[in-house]
Amino acid sequence: MLKPTKMTRVMIAGTKDLVVPTISALHNLNVLHITDYSEETEHFKIGRPLKTASKLSEYLLSLRSISNQLGISEKESGIKKSTKELPSHIDEKITALQQDVSSRFDELRGIEFKIKEKEDLASSVKPFFGLPLSFEAYNGYETVKVYAGYIDANIESNLSRITKNYELFTGEYEKRKIFALFIPLVFADEVQKLLQDERSYVELKIPQLKGNPPVILDELEKEISALHEKHASIKSELENIKKEYSEFIIEADEYLSIETQKAEAPLRFATSPNAFIIDGWVPSRNFDEIETKLQESTGGLVYLTKIDEEVKEEDIPIELENPTLAKPFELLIDTFATPKYGEIDPASVLFITFPLFYAIMLGDVGYAIIVAAMAYIIKNKFKTGGLNALALILFLSSILSILFGFIYGEFFGFPIFNVVVHGELEHGLLGIAGPAIAGIHLPVHRFGEVQSLLLLTLVIGIIHILLGLVIGFRNHVIEHGLKHAIFAKGSWMMILIGGVMAIAKLMPAVMSKLPVPTNDPVFAVGGGLAIIGLILLIAGEGFISILEIPTLLSNVLSYSRILAIGLSSAGIALAVNTLSMNLFIKPGGVLMGKGVVLALVGVVILFIGHLINLLLGILGPGLHSLRLQYVEFFTKFYEGGGKKYVPFGYNRKYTEE
Amino acid sequence: MVADAGMIAIGAGIAVGLAGIGAGMGEQAIGAAAVGAMAEDEKFFGKGLLMTVIPESIAIFGLVVALILLFVFNA
Known part of the structure; x- marks a missing residue:
């Protein structure tokens, strides 16, 4: 959590006769990130692929072309099959299969050409x-x-x-x-x-x-229909071949992919006439495992050592490490940039802030339940990959939105509880007044409490930006030392905190035309802090940095979108409801009092209006919540520029050794 | 007071309207560039969408000004 996995640099050296067992052992472990060897010297050259490589990739090529022609797609993986017997017959099977398939496809094309010819003639x-x-x-x-x-x-x-x-x-x-x-x-x-x-x-x-x-x-027509019959029979033959061989093709594809990967691995090694050297990274927790396994499979004849040499941070591969629930949020990190090795990985922070912002914006029980259901279905349909992560993020966010829906008392824009807004009583769906929790009377009506909610969003913004600056401070201390961190990040923190204190006292005074409250200790301390911060900033970054101060203000104000997006969504829902209710309920409260046709129009407006608002309700809060993370939060500390950890190995789905 | 309410409503309308035009002018260039990038690489969709909503801040500032006018000054 918060930091990428700790990595250890390893070097593996051995004589050339051990290259095959070494590759096999490393590939099975699937933990070593190999650093490609690129500079050739007098003694070390880039390795050559194993002898089997060209044959294997040739097989793989023909297999993929067959699989393409037959239209074989990946399937849910069931039981993993052993590949022990595969090498003995893979050659003849692929050759035979290729002949069968390509001769039939040639025949099909011939028949199609003849049919076209006869049809033209007819x-x-x-x-x-x-x-x-x-x-x-x-x-x-x-x-x-x-x-x-x-x-x-x-x-x-x-x-x-x-x-x-x-x-x-x-x-x-x-x-x-x-x-x-x-x-x-x-x-x-x-x-x-x-x-x-x-x-x-x-x-x-x-x-x-x-x-x-x-x-x-x-x-002619008789001939054409005979040709069509023949065409269909060949097609069904191909269909049979597909049925019979699809399992073999999928398994062989995986087997060959793995073997090709292994055979081409020496291209990434440094080799001399008699020896090879592999340079790479393993997660530190896997170091012992790699050591024992490697010695086992080579009889202790391969030399493996840790290297403590200083390297550039950008060269260390990054594997993000987060608790299960925060894992999906790594997607949002990767979309932005992979962090550098020394940096904080903010996925766990996003786990809290992203759903929170989303929920405060959406905040409607009805919409949130639908979004949660949709996210749940997508999550179960796509078990892995980006879509799964996205669905999980959306699911968590919408669950929190249900809670905020209760706080706001909104269900598809209808009030849930009875509430007095601007002096008028609104009748809620439940017909009761909301409960009071921790001294706050629910519901907190979004249109009734604009002023206080606006203030709340700005406070959220200030806290979020401060958090960003704190993380930035920490990153700077580690990378450049304490002094630099105080100049670059501490100064901004002082300006932000001091500025907020001063403005909080200054605004009410200005609004009610009172003199500037210079005697107020909060104003004085805040103003002083901001000025010290400004001096530090100029000392550290030069006069030009003054130009960036308005950015801080616009950053804070930007958080008002948390209220604005939510209000516009609630406003659309309210408008849709008012419009459609007027069409199927007469002011006296008679259902369909304006006739069936207008009532139906009302239903259509209700349905389409809420559908559009629901789509906007996924897109708007999602994008704007993300934008607050990327633009306002990340810019305070995040540099990125690391490269992803890609271990040498293969995630087997259909086969096992 | 009625005239005041009317002026406030007009002010709110102008705030949202002009801010919307400004945001639109910003978004048109980014949107066009994002579609261009997507034509080359479909994976750009997520980033493109995100960049396209960045100038939307301007529209939101306008909306916030309108909200303050309507709900704070009007009350």
């Missing part, structure tokens, strides 16, 4: 149904030219001007006039021109076929 045959000729009549002339096509106009008069020696057949196909024209070849050019001048002319290609059009079409 559609070019169809128009000739309109003409009383069989296809022999159109083809095979030496001195006669044949034209066929659609045409609306009568061309015979124009045609007879060119020649009287022609034969014209006309008919109809799908309500369009169709013709076939036979003329001596010598007039072909003139007739072509004549036809092309006719706007309605559309040329038809004459298929090189023999027989009657309907008979030919019938044959």
Whole structure:
């Protein structure tokens, strides 16, 4: 909690004949973050992959292409299978599978091409149904030219001007006039021109076929349907292959991924002609484990040692470490930046502040219950990854929102308890006055208590920013020493605390036109503190830093969004309710007093209005709560720039050794 | 007093309206850039969305001024 996992740098050295067992042992442990070796020297070069690497990656490539073609997707992992027998038959199985699958896919493509061809032919045959000729009549002339096509106009008069020696057949196909024209070849050019001048002319290609059009079409359709059948049967064969082999493919994929990873590992080592050296990091708690396991599997012949040499913080890999409940909030940290090794990891702080801000903003029992239910469903649907973490964050936040909903007394914008607002009594859903808890009478009505809630949000802001500065102070002490920390962060704390004290006394006086309360000890101490802070700031960071003081003010004021977002959401809910209630209840209290139609309109407004407000209610509070963390809080201490801890290994889902 | 209430309401409206326009002008550039970044890498969605709401502070300051006018000065 609050700090990344403690890391120890290790160096492993051994002779080359031990490289395989070393890699195996390290891969199984899945704890060593290997630092890639990059500078080649006279004695040490970057290692070469194991001999098996190229073969393995070739297999993996063909397996992935098969799995792609068959459309195999990852499934829920069930029982992990042993991979002991896999190496003995993986070669022939993949080769056979590839032949089976790719030959079938080739065949499928061939059939699809043929179907397309036949269908094109069929559609070019169809128009000739309109003409009383069989296809022999159109083809095979030496001195006669044949034209066929659609045409609306009568061309015979124009045609007879060119020649009287022609034969014209006309008919109809799908309500369009169709013709076939036979003329001596010598007039072909003139007739072509004549036809092309006719706007309605559309040329038809004459298929090189023999027989009657309907008979030919019938044959073609039979062939096409036979092809379709064949296509379907090959598809079902592929489906069977998929069913039979999908388990093997998924397992083999994992096995090959692991083996390839192992075989390519030496690329990250430094090697001499006879030895290898691995440089890396392990979480300190795993050091003993890695030592014993490594010695076991190499017979104690590999040398392993801790290195205490000073390194740059940025080079130490970071693994965040937080309690289960705060774990999802690491997602928000990673989205911003991975912390550096010496820095505070603020995930546990976000665990408190993020849901709190969210809940104060949303604060409606009805909306919060729906958001909680949605988050719960998403959490159960996606067991791992970013979406799961997000759903958990949303779930925690919405549970807290239910509590704040009770405090505000809001249920889908309706009041829960009877309450007097601005001198008028609002009737609550429960019909009773709210209870009093710890001296506060519930509900705290958001529209009734704007002034005090606004003040509360600013106080929250001041505390949050101060917390940020305190963490920043701590980070600075560790990284640059106490003096620097006082100049850089202590000065800001003094300005903030002193400024708040002074302004708290100054504002009421100015508002009621009284003189500046110089005699007030709080004002004097606050003002003094702020001035000392300012001097320290200028001493530490120069005059230019004065320009940053307004930023502090706008940072504090920015927290007023906690109230503003909530009020706008409550306002929309109130507007939707008022609008729809007026439509289905007459002022006298009669249900549907304005007619069924208006009552239905009211229901639609109620439904759509609350739906939109609900979506805004997830997005608005979520984003703005996050923004307060990132912009107002993190900027006070967070630098980031660490690199993530990626251990050498594999999280097996389907196989085991 | 009625005239005062009216002036306060108009003032609140101007505060929200102008602040909204300001925030919109800020957001348009960021939004366009965020969509551009997302076109290259979809993983940018979360960061892009967050950056797009940063100028929304301006709108919220306007809203807060309006709230103070309506609920504090009007009461």
